[in-house]
Amino acid sequence: MSLEIKKIAVLTSGGDSPGMNAAIRAVVRTCAFHNIECIGVYRGYQGMIEGDFREMGPRDVNNIINKGGTILKSARSKEFMTPEGRKKAYNNLKAQGIDAFVVIGGNGSFTGGLIFNEEYGFPVIGIPGTIDNDIYGTSFTLGYDTALNTVVEAIDKIRDTASSHNRLFFVEVMGRDAGHIALNAGIAGGAEEILIPEEDMGLDRLVESLKKSKASGKLSSIVVIAEGDKIGKNVFELKDYVDENMPEYDVRVSILGHMQRGGTPTCFDRVLASRLGVKAVETLLEGQSNYMVGVLKDEIVLTPLDLAVKGKSQIDKELIRVSDIVSI
Amino acid sequence: MSLEIKKIAVLTSGGDSPGMNAAIRAVVRTCAFHNIECIGVYRGYQGMIEGDFREMGPRDVNNIINKGGTILKSARSKEFMTPEGRKKAYNNLKAQGIDAFVVIGGNGSFTGGLIFNEEYGFPVIGIPGTIDNDIYGTSFTLGYDTALNTVVEAIDKIRDTASSHNRLFFVEVMGRDAGHIALNAGIAGGAEEILIPEEDMGLDRLVESLKKSKASGKLSSIVVIAEGDKIGKNVFELKDYVDENMPEYDVRVSILGHMQRGGTPTCFDRVLASRLGVKAVETLLEGQSNYMVGVLKDEIVLTPLDLAVKGKSQIDKELIRVSDIVSI
Amino acid sequence: MSLEIKKIAVLTSGGDSPGMNAAIRAVVRTCAFHNIECIGVYRGYQGMIEGDFREMGPRDVNNIINKGGTILKSARSKEFMTPEGRKKAYNNLKAQGIDAFVVIGGNGSFTGGLIFNEEYGFPVIGIPGTIDNDIYGTSFTLGYDTALNTVVEAIDKIRDTASSHNRLFFVEVMGRDAGHIALNAGIAGGAEEILIPEEDMGLDRLVESLKKSKASGKLSSIVVIAEGDKIGKNVFELKDYVDENMPEYDVRVSILGHMQRGGTPTCFDRVLASRLGVKAVETLLEGQSNYMVGVLKDEIVLTPLDLAVKGKSQIDKELIRVSDIVSI
Amino acid sequence: MSLEIKKIAVLTSGGDSPGMNAAIRAVVRTCAFHNIECIGVYRGYQGMIEGDFREMGPRDVNNIINKGGTILKSARSKEFMTPEGRKKAYNNLKAQGIDAFVVIGGNGSFTGGLIFNEEYGFPVIGIPGTIDNDIYGTSFTLGYDTALNTVVEAIDKIRDTASSHNRLFFVEVMGRDAGHIALNAGIAGGAEEILIPEEDMGLDRLVESLKKSKASGKLSSIVVIAEGDKIGKNVFELKDYVDENMPEYDVRVSILGHMQRGGTPTCFDRVLASRLGVKAVETLLEGQSNYMVGVLKDEIVLTPLDLAVKGKSQIDKELIRVSDIVSI
Known part of the structure; x- marks a missing residue:
């Protein structure tokens, strides 16, 4: 991937979760830190199709780290599931000079990004944002x-x-x-x-x-x-x-x-969001893409996006035994 | 009411609400302050019928002011609606040397107390405890x-x-x-x-x-x-x-x-509970009874228990207009 | 005061307190409800002197009812204590066609409004916003x-x-x-x-x-x-x-x-702020001014601003006795 | 360690931290689950010296999982730093037929347990409880x-x-x-x-x-x-x-x-406390001791108590860089 990244888009997609704003903030500010432009895409993939973009600088994400929901709004887009929809989205991204995007969401959002990448070779990084914690490749999801x-x-x-x-x-x-x-x-x-x-x-x-x-x-x-x-x-x-x-x-x-x-994110979710946001942008800047950033065994790690989508997050079965014991 | 009060019982009845524990604490400690004995009755009127009593001193109510629920438990008692049930309750109270009781609850609980008083001339004071705020004679109920x-x-x-x-x-x-x-x-x-x-x-x-x-x-x-x-x-x-x-x-x-x-009571509910608990006991000590203690127009006031039961709490209709305006 | 009010300014002044944003929202929306223009003044009287104004419609105060602090910012202005400063402020207000203002703050803020009114006959309404609850004419201040x-x-x-x-x-x-x-x-x-x-x-x-x-x-x-x-x-x-x-x-x-x-305002502070904000604007529209709106004995009431400033808020001495009893 | 464990003591020592009660509950109930007796020691090592013991069954720890502080109280004991003090403690433990103890606390508490073990061969397990997170061998301490x-x-x-x-x-x-x-x-x-x-x-x-x-x-x-x-x-x-x-x-x-x-422990601290409490007791039952139970890389692990005491917990230096970036 020899492309030099100069402009990164960020979007939230699927169900919202606390910590998404903290992740948006981290993406925006990491771009600024590395002198890269950052574009916010509103209402997920639907906004990408409709060209609902806005330039975002570090002051645009002041005082959002502690806000639930997502300032970029979220949506589920049926149109993005069609080749025509994705074509429109691609054209909009190119017209804006956007070189890569970071999508914050769950499995469905990652699948969308993956297909998009397969069709257009467009660099994508996923940040796991969902309250359900049901994503392979990370011990904890945002929210x-x-x-x-x-x-x-x-x-x-x-x-x-x-x-x-x-x-x-x-x-x-x-x-x-x-x-x-x-x-x-x-x-x-x-x-x-x-x-x-x-x-x-x-x-x-x-x-x-x-x-x-x-x-x-x-x-x-x-x-x-x-x-x-x-x-x-x-x-x-x-x-x-x-x-x-x-x-x-x-x-x-x-x-x-x-x-x-909803709700104000906890300290854990805010710190995790900050770390994942930084890692997402820097991964792109290092010329890598199609990864999900996550946390495993106390370390920030990359998981190939297709594995993240195909894999199955497991509960810790030992917790069932712990529950049986402590509820005696 | 020339009877000298030397022993007061306290119970919670009907649906529980945050602040009931703070009121129990205030009743128990006001008794101690005035060198009166205090008896906790468990599970409302049902516990009164079953003689589920326990002596309570100031240290027995340590660290409960911030606890939701009621340490005395609550219950709805069908038996207390019968003359036989109330007879048992009366006998238990007399056997314990109890001279009066303070019941914390809502309309149903006050009605029970009122009938009991009519039948046995037993001094009763009500403290309004319900989250619904639907009691006549007080601007605010506990919880x-x-x-x-x-x-x-x-x-x-x-x-x-x-x-x-x-x-x-x-x-x-x-x-x-x-x-x-x-x-x-x-x-x-x-x-x-x-x-x-x-x-x-x-x-x-x-x-x-x-x-x-x-x-x-x-x-x-x-x-x-x-x-x-x-x-x-x-x-x-x-x-x-x-x-x-x-x-x-x-x-x-x-x-x-x-x-x-449920939940930890707010400052308002704790202070109100403290004030009403003090007033409830001191009203009995002044030889008065069959009142509900409440707060009206920023003052702690007494309302005859039968009025509290019969009256209807009104919403502030002006608030409907305020809602229409500020939701524009 | 036969002046017809068509444009009202709102500002927050002195120490900030939770509920100020809810009051700003209520003032802005009450203006909209009555088809009156509303202008936000930034940084209190200092912003008035510097002409730091912004038009505010109902959508500009979306999602602020639950935010601590004040979106209009606050400041203490030494310049407003001088006749020259107030002159500048007056000229700015007139240049904008502003007919009256609502100031949310404490005693110092009200004093400023009072002097301004004496000098220029400019209609002013005060809303008590301070965590200290030390204002005469209201049982509760915002925050x-x-x-x-x-x-x-x-x-x-x-x-x-x-x-x-x-x-x-x-x-x-x-x-x-x-x-x-x-x-x-x-x-x-x-x-x-x-x-x-x-x-x-x-x-x-x-x-x-x-x-x-x-x-x-x-x-x-x-x-x-x-x-x-x-x-x-x-x-x-x-x-x-x-x-x-x-x-x-x-x-x-x-x-x-x-x-x-700081902090998210409680339900009580948000409702009080909404009621006081509505009353503040409607009082001006009824041709009255130089009042503080407050709540006394469960009613929204007006207190002449000079009385509010001169009066002394009293603690409820009975609470000292209650404290002595319940801490036994 | 061929000794069969039939009776385990639990104590909290040093500064208290939220989650200690959840850990006490887990220790008590794991003992009950395995039909082992459990003894609570009050006021840390000082209570061990003074024989301040109480038998604890599963119902004695009802409704404490969400309480801050420690129901067993904590203290710093100078006497336990002397051989005479530890001798008294040992005699009390033996008199009660206690075979091992679980100490919830920080580095000082573990050091005490370690010395005690060296002198008397008494089986000890440590659970890291301190808000400072400064203990080697665990990514997270309770509180x-x-x-x-x-x-x-x-x-x-x-x-x-x-x-x-x-x-x-x-x-x-x-x-x-x-x-x-x-x-x-x-x-x-x-x-x-x-x-x-x-x-x-x-x-x-x-x-x-x-x-x-x-x-x-x-x-x-x-x-x-x-x-x-x-x-x-x-x-x-x-x-x-x-x-x-x-x-x-x-x-x-x-x-x-x-x-x-202080404060109600978070979900994370309660679950961690439950897991560590179960592991602490079961480690003793498996005939092992002189370990601290902790969590590393998403797994519950054992660290030799002397390593836990000697080791130094490190901050994640990468977080300093993250902070520099996201605060831009």
């Missing part, structure tokens, strides 16, 4: 740590009222395909049971476990459930089942929903 | 200010993701019969519309208002809905209606649920 | 409730470590002339003693009280001190005194400092 | 992540008022020997400069950097300073120096102090 704390704070509040009334709460958290949030926030929230997509505990074992928990002297209980749990029932059906089989419990349901996607 | 901040923090997070995606969110908050939470948290959360039980805005006006809001350049919107809103549809039916009539919006629903009942 | 919660959260954290080590902490909070913050946050934080400018408890009584507290079985203690406390020693001298006279305590000092001035 | 977020939240508030007034703030954070907190919280807080013990930037470079920052259009600045920074001046002397050399700035100082040690 995950913040979402965990949002969930744990909500569970803490729910526990106040649960233990005042000796109730059982089912708390549904995000995670259609991955149990990272449920498993970690469940342990931290002191949940009695945690239902995740990666493991089918079965209804009988759930009820048995709750009965054992009650017998051990616990007066209230919290069960954390990932959206995509494998038990094959939604959270209200679960409630009905337990209502029927454990009449001794007063069961309530709480679905935490979209508040998990 | 209301905390719940407002919980809701506003959640809306702030939802707004992050709403404005990143140009979405419309329906956020359902507590308030079956009263719009206090929805109205105040809606204004503070910058909601475009607020639907409350006290006012039927109608579906057409809602859609019209949202269209106007969109036309004015707003890219995302939040509508706050009290559980008991008068529009006659639940929040998912509302979503369907808007989906159909405003296809330009991507509509999402978030139901905040029970987390609104 | 006060937020600052209270900031202080209480800090005390909660300090108590964690205080009780882990059985230590005595002196926590200094803001309040040079007024003990509102110390008194309320002290009660809510469970402080053993509270030292305020309004009352001189004396060193001997402080030590005596701490000894009594220790004797009663308390293992750790927190003493909250307003900057302007009357005991005549600064917080480090106090520590030395107690170190010498109570060697049984391990004494530490924490000065909370400027973080008390 | 560090929580402290980082406490500091960042404080800086966010200070920035609100800094940018409203165009001020320069020196914010002093904990870290006498290590810059971990300053460096990470400084990056996350958007600090313009960060002064740490590991690097001497010199006064001239500081002033030069601030001048450059001002010239680049930044109107306010935050400099984060670790207690033990190498510049050789305390924070007030720094202020004086900058006051003199940069009269264009209005400089303020904020010392965050002991609030950094």
